[in-house]
Every structure is written in structure tokens, then in C-alpha cells.
Amino acid sequence: xxxxxxxxxxxxxxxxxxxxxxxxxxxxxxxxxxxxxxxxxxxxxxxxxxxxxxxxxxxxxxxxxxxxxxxxxxxxxxxxxxxxxxxxxxxxxxxxxxxxxxxxxxxxxxxxxxxxxxxxxxxxxxxxxxxxxxxxxxxxxxxxxxxxxxxxxxxxxxxxxxxx
Numbered sequence: 545x546x547x548x549x550x551x552x553x554x555x556x557x558x559x560x561x562x563x564x565x566x567x568x569x570x571x572x573x574x575x576x577x578x579x580x581x582x583x584x585x586x587x588x589x590x591x592x593x594x595x596x597x598x599x600x601x602x603x604x605x606x607x608x609x610x611x612x613x614x615x616x617x618x619x620x621x622x623x624x625x626x627x628x629x630x631x632x633x634x635x636x637x638x639x640x641x642x643x644x645x646x647x648x649x650x651x652x653x654x655x656x657x658x659x660x661x662x663x664x665x666x667x668x669x670x671x672x673x674x675x676x677x678x679x680x681x682x683x684x685x686x687x688x689x690x691x692x693x694x695x696x697x698x699x700x701x702x703x704x705x706x707x708x
Contacts, residue, residue, distance in 0.1 A: 548636040548672065549699065552620075555670050556703045559618035563596040563611050563667075564700070567604045567623045567654070573683035574631070574676035577624040577693055580685060584697040592704050605657050616667045621658065622696070624689075625673030632692035633675040641671075672696065 546554075556562065564585065566578030582599045589595050596614045598607045604621075611619060627635040639658040658669045674693070677686045685693070 548634050551636045552670065552672065552699065553703060555618055555668060556620075556700065559616070559668065561594045561596075561614070561616045562618045562620060562704075563598065563614055563616040564620045564622065565598045565600045565604055565607060565611070567600040567602070567621065569602050572681055573678040574674075574685050574689040575624045575679045576685050577674045577676065577689055578622040580690070581622050581693050581697055584693060585700060588697070588701045589704055595704055604654070608657060608661060611661055612664050615665050619658070619661055619665075619667050619669045621654065621669070621671045623654070623671070623673060624676035624679070625671075627673040627675050629675050630688070631675055631677035631686060632688035634692055634696065635673050637671040637673050639669050639671055 564582065566580075566582035568575040568578045570576045570579050579599050579601060582597050585597050589597065596610070596616065598610065600607050625637070627633060627637070639655050658671070661667065662669050674689065674696075677688065
């Protein structure tokens, strides 16, 4: 079994066009993981025309049209998810696993949206779940979550900037 870093690196390297969809609530502590990642990537990947960054918040289904129009080779979804382990633990997940991971703040089940986008665009789909800690309303992401997001952002930027 390959680790999440190897799996992510392999898929990012193989995909000329990627869409990265960050999801979660910015108002609920560590649930903001996907949104914080997109914020971190915006400036660093601004020159990458083959990378679409979307802050999906709690209604990522609102971005299906943009993703279909962009026609990515890879759709990478990042969210806080109960993947086991310490806060900040990351895992690449099969989209079919999502229902059991505790991604419950979204209106449309994520696996339904991901299945639809994969069938419409032919893109590969990868979900990176990051183990949350505190998800109470009106809290900020904890230091462990922010460190995990920074690690993920650095990895994505390193792989994408080698392509430019």
C-alpha cells in the first residue's frame, strides 16, 4: 500500500490540468481545512493556467459547471474528514469511501457530486482528508491542522511549479 504522499505525487505529476476543490466551513475551526488550502495556493499558483482553484465552502456542488467547463485531468478535493489518527493526519481516499468519513457539512453528498464530475469530464478524482480536531462554531483551525495544510500546499506547489 502506497502512502498518501506518493499517491498524491503520482496523480499530480500525471495530470496536466488539475482542479483543486477546497470544501468546508470557514466558521467551524478545523472544518475550514479545504478553504484555507485554497487561500494558501492562490498566490503561489496564480501563473498556472492549467490549475483551477475553487473555494467550494459548504456547497461545492455550486462549482460543478466551472469544473466541467475546465475539463481537468484530475479533480483533487480537500476536506476535513475523520480519517483516523492524530489531528492533521492526512489520507488519500477513494471517493466511494467518503460517506463513512464524516464529511457532513455539505448539502449534496460529496460522492454523488464526484461521481457526476468524473463521468462528465472523464477526470480522475482524488480526495485528501485531513483529520480535524476542534470544529466548533466561531473557532479557528488549530496549529496541527494549519501545519498539515502548509505541508499539503508545499507539496502541491512544488509539483506544479516544476511543470511551468
